[in-house]
Structure formats: structure tokens, C-alpha cells
Amino acid sequence: MRNRQQWRRRPCYCQDPEGAECGRDGGGHRRSKKGSPLFFWEMQRLLERGCRMEKEYREEDGDLLVDAMFGVGLSRELSPRDQELIRRLNAMKKEVWAVDVPSGVCASTGKIYGEALKAQVTVTFQAEKPGLFLFPGKQYAGEILCRDIGISLDGVQEKDACFLLEQEEYRQLLPLRKEDSHKGTYGKILLIAGSRGMAGAAYLSGQAAYMSGAGMVRIYTPAENRVILQTLLPQAMVSEYESFDRNQLLELLDWADAVTIGPGMGTGADADQILETVLKESGLPCVIDADGLNLLAQRKLKRKQFLGRAVILTPHIGEMSRLLQCPAERWKEERIEVLREFVRDYQVTCILKDARTLVADERRMALNLTGNQSVAKAGSGDILSGILTALLAQGMDPWEAGALGVWLHGRAADLAREQKGSYSVLEKDFLESLGRVWKEEEER
Numbered sequence: 001m002r003n004r005q006q007w008r009r010r011p012c013y014c015q016d017p018e019g020a021e022c023g024r025d026g027g028g029h030r031r032s033k034k035g036s037p038l039f040f041w042e043m044q045r046l047l048e049r050g051c052r053m054e055k056e057y058r059e060e061d062g063d064l065l066v067d068a069m070f071g072v073g074l075s076r077e078l079s080p081r082d083q084e085l086i087r088r089l090n091a092m093k094k095e096v097w098a099v100d101v102p103s104g105v106c107a108s109t110g111k112i113y114g115e116a117l118k119a120q121v122t123v124t125f126q127a128e129k130p131g132l133f134l135f136p137g138k139q140y141a142g143e144i145l146c147r148d149i150g151i152s153l154d155g156v157q158e159k160d161a162c163f164l165l166e167q168e169e170y171r172q173l174l175p176l177r178k179e180d181s182h183k184g185t186y187g188k189i190l191l192i193a194g195s196r197g198m199a200g201a202a203y204l205s206g207q208a209a210y211m212s213g214a215g216m217v218r219i220y221t222p223a224e225n226r227v228i229l230q231t232l233l234p235q236a237m238v239s240e241y242e243s244f245d246r247n248q249l250l251e252l253l254d255w256a257d258a259v260t261i262g263p264g265m266g267t268g269a270d271a272d273q274i275l276e277t278v279l280k281e282s283g284l285p286c287v288i289d290a291d292g293l294n295l296l297a298q299r300k301l302k303r304k305q306f307l308g309r310a311v312i313l314t315p316h317i318g319e320m321s322r323l324l325q326c327p328a329e330r331w332k333e334e335r336i337e338v339l340r341e342f343v344r345d346y347q348v349t350c351i352l353k354d355a356r357t358l359v360a361d362e363r364r365m366a367l368n369l370t371g372n373q374s375v376a377k378a379g380s381g382d383i384l385s386g387i388l389t390a391l392l393a394q395g396m397d398p399w400e401a402g403a404l405g406v407w408l409h410g411r412a413a414d415l416a417r418e419q420k421g422s423y424s425v426l427e428k429d430f431l432e433s434l435g436r437v438w439k440e441e442e443e444r
Helices: 040-048 080-091 167-172 199-211 223-232 246-255 269-281 291-299 317-324 328-346 380-393 398-424 427-443
Strands: 012-014 022-024 030-032 052-054 064-067 095-099 121-125 143-147 188-192 216-222 237-241 258-261 286-288 311-313 349-352 358-360 365-367
Touching: 040 052, 167 398, 188 199, 188 246, 188 380, 199 216, 199 223, 199 380, 199 427, 216 223, 216 246, 223 237, 237 246, 246 269, 258 269, 258 380, 269 291, 286 291, 286 380, 291 317, 311 398, 317 328, 328 349, 328 358, 328 365, 349 398, 358 398, 380 398, 380 427, 398 427
Parallel strands: 012 052, 064 095, 095 121, 121 143, 188 216, 188 258, 216 237, 258 286, 286 311, 311 349
Antiparallel strands: 022 030, 349 358, 358 365
16 A cells, blocks of 8 residues: 555544444354344454454544445435434545445445545455446546456446446457548548537538548538638538438438538438438438437437437436436436436437447447547537548447547647647647647557
């Protein structure tokens, strides 16, 4: 343990006074009057090493608190007595090392059961617990160390797990960039984005798509945006519309290899007809983002309506709440299980955006740990949609595109914050950092 020579070595084990009196069961094993095993031999070993057995903890008793009050199975609100104890311990400002998960934190969701002990280090066993990374639990976990204690994970099925991918695993997902290739090799994207006064979303998404390897990008947008977009992104093709034109849209869909619909598009009648046509008439790999999600919410999702299609939805918690008419609080508290149920019912890949983003399809789920608060600004989601569509256009599986795209997006945010700090990152800084991330990964 770090800096242990600085601590006063006066070990003290605190036993719940309600369970301190002991008897023996029929087999001669020590048990409390409540009936739970006390593992007396372990306590005896501590006493032999100079540990005192006390009924309560005093502030002068040592410099390090080892938190082993509750295990990973905690699923209830703590009692008033336990909450008061945790408040007192937190007020002491001691160094705290938590065993497996800080007391009061739900290991699966990060929910706080009334109060939680704030640890500087959490030593968790065999596999990291999602609640150590999801907020608010992350704020109590401190540094997370995972230690192998010999528990087999062989029986855990992939569809029931939540994965943390390593950087090397993300690198292995990068689409191949061949020397003998041309712009058609890397896919043609139809970007249905922007509305009157909202050209920026189309630009950011299109620029991110090009920076993520797409060969060609065509933006389908209202006529007012043409000059702005051709000035900001001259390599992109622009197809304009004054009102919904079904034949024009079908021609564009026939040209494309992948489509994004939603960034800055608005939720008017024309936008709704465009979305309906894309969903009914096209089998292209598709990213539905922003206003595309809001339009889906107005239409009400139908189970399995995306069956057989490569579709990525990119909602944040609020958009997801509207999509399923489910309270946002439920999504926050039960996000892993509710998301698993959602992707199974609707046959999609879903990127549930939050301070910690989850990427799931019916077989796999990954928790992304890159990214930071600097991207809590308008436009960052448009950049993500461009990255995702570029990966789909290059032939990637939707879940792999989602996992890689979210990781790249977050890594770019981390580099941008290093340069500008979390307050001052603008979308242009984000895009510059995205280029650096791609270069880093290509050259490793």
C-alpha cells in the first residue's frame, strides 16, 4: 500500500455492537445472535497481530480506514444508523480504501443508497463493477485497482456482460486503409442534416465524417444552407430542397452507402416525411441522431421495426426518456438493464450518451471511459454522428462502429482538454484533436 510508513500503526477492528455477542451453533462454529458467521479464526488472527476489537470507531484510531461494511450485493437503502455512521466517517477526512465497492454504492448502477463512504482507493475483485465508473458512484470510488482472487468468469455469457475494452482492442477495430484504393473504396455518405439557421450541425457532422476516413459526403439540406456549407466544407457535395421531394430523396439514397439523419434537421412536416421515407424505402446502414430521434419519439417506436437493418441510435438520457416515454430517473438508476431490454426489443445498436456512455446491441455491451465535461456543448453530438457514419460507410459492424466511434470521440475530447482546458474547448479544437487521435492510432 502506498506511503504506509506515514500511517500510525494502531489497527482497530470495529464490530457491529448488535452482533458482538456470540455463541456457538450445533457444529461448534462461532455465530452472532443474528445467525451470521463471524469467521472467528480470522478475527483471532487479527487480535494476535495487535488489533483491538471495538464496538465503534473513534477518530484517533489510526490513519487508514478499510471499508468493508457492505458487499457488492447491496440493493437497499441504508438504515438511518448506517447513514449516520458513514456521514461521521466521511467528516473525519481519513484515507479510505474500499473493499470491492465503497459502502452505500450500488455495484451495478452507481446509485447511492442514501449515503456512501468516499474512498481514495477501491480494490475490486476479479472484474471491475459498472457502478465504480457510472455516476454518481464514480465520485466515491477514487483510484480503482482490480485484483484477481481466483474466481472463474468462464460461465459469464457475453450477452450478460458489460465490457471495458482496452486501447489495443479499439485499435484492432480500425478499418483498413489500403494503399491501392480510391475515394469509392471508403464509402459514400448521405448526410441529411441542417435546417434554416442550422447549417452548423451539417458542417460539423460532414467534417467529422471526412476526418474519419469517408470517401465522399453529400449533404441533403434546405437551400438556404448551400453557400455556407460549400464555403466551410468545399469537398462535400450539397443537394438542396425547398420542400419534401420523394423522388429526389430516393435517388440520393440509391447513390449512398450509409446515411445519417437528424443533426439540426428540425421536426417539421418536411423532416418527418424525409425520416419516414428513409425508414421505409432504404435498407442502408443508418445513424439516427438528434432531431431524427425526436421525430421517432413523436411517431412512437414499434418493436422490431429495425429488424434486419444496421441502425445506430444515439440518444442521451433525455432523448431516450422521450423515445420510450420512460422517466429519465429510471434510465439513470437502471440504465444497464433497461438498455439491454431496449436493444433486444428494437433490434438496434444504441449509444446511450452520458458522462459515461454505453454502447449496446442484443449480444454485447461496452462501457466507454474516454471523454470529459469539455464536450458538454452544442455540436459535439454532431461530430459523433459523422464519425459513426464514416465507420459504417467503410463496412464496419454497427456495434463495433459504435464502440470505436465513441472511444475516438472521447479520446479527441481528452486531447482537446489537455490543450484548452475544460471550459474553453470549441468544436474546431475538437475536430483538430480528432485528427490527432486518428494519426496516433494509425502510427502505433
